[in-house]
Amino acid sequence: MKSTSKGFTLTEVLVSVAIAGILVVAVATFFIRYQRLNNRFLVKENMLTEIENVYELYTGSPASFPENLNKYFDLDLASSDKLYYDSNFQKRATASKNYLELEYGYIEYGYNEGKYRLKITPYYQGEIVTFTDKTYFLREIRVGGQNEE
């Protein structure tokens, strides 16, 4: 091959393209991985915010928690065993007495022997999500005679 005086040789171009390819693949892999982790943390942050909101409803007034939960999720939990769908006909929640299943987890609540009990099990896409070494959050509040059901 006759060499010209202008531009790079074929070898130089090939080496440059190979190096550029390696760099681009490395950077793309990193960003895809970052995006996945970022989405996972976003789900966890949203879950925590939702759990904090439910906790606030419960802790402020455990006796009227079911009514407040109805208002918060705009549901009718008085009737048992119902499925709820949103405007796109996607299942939004499954509810029965003292139980509510949502996109981000299940909520179980009740009252027994002077104690109100709220258990939230976070899960996402069929898998339980853990935040600490426990798989659920459980808050029990003991109440005096005048606050009992």
Place this chain on the structure above:
Amino acid sequence: MKNKNGSTLMIVMLVFTLFALLATGLSILFFMNLKVRINSIDERALMMELSDDVYRYLNENEKALEAGNEEFDDYLVEVSIVDDTYKIVFQHSKNEKIKAEIIVKYQDEIYEIISWGNG
């Protein structure tokens, strides 16, 4: 490796090196951001667990508390009596940021939480 117009392979390599440095810098920043978010999620979850444990501690004490220090699960609990109320400091034994200071009143065999401060 120089052509007549003066461009060299070194310039191309310099651009690649700059690109690699930029990508490395960005990845460090992004991972630091992730690390901060992981810590924030952990702390929020631990604070929620701490508040659950405070309620559990109060539920388990059916008598009036006594001033002093004790261990309760992963926490160090410091109880002091202030007038007719109890000041309780809950401190996680492994993470010093996970802490709550609450003031409670004991009445009719239950504890009423008067104030709650975190951290």
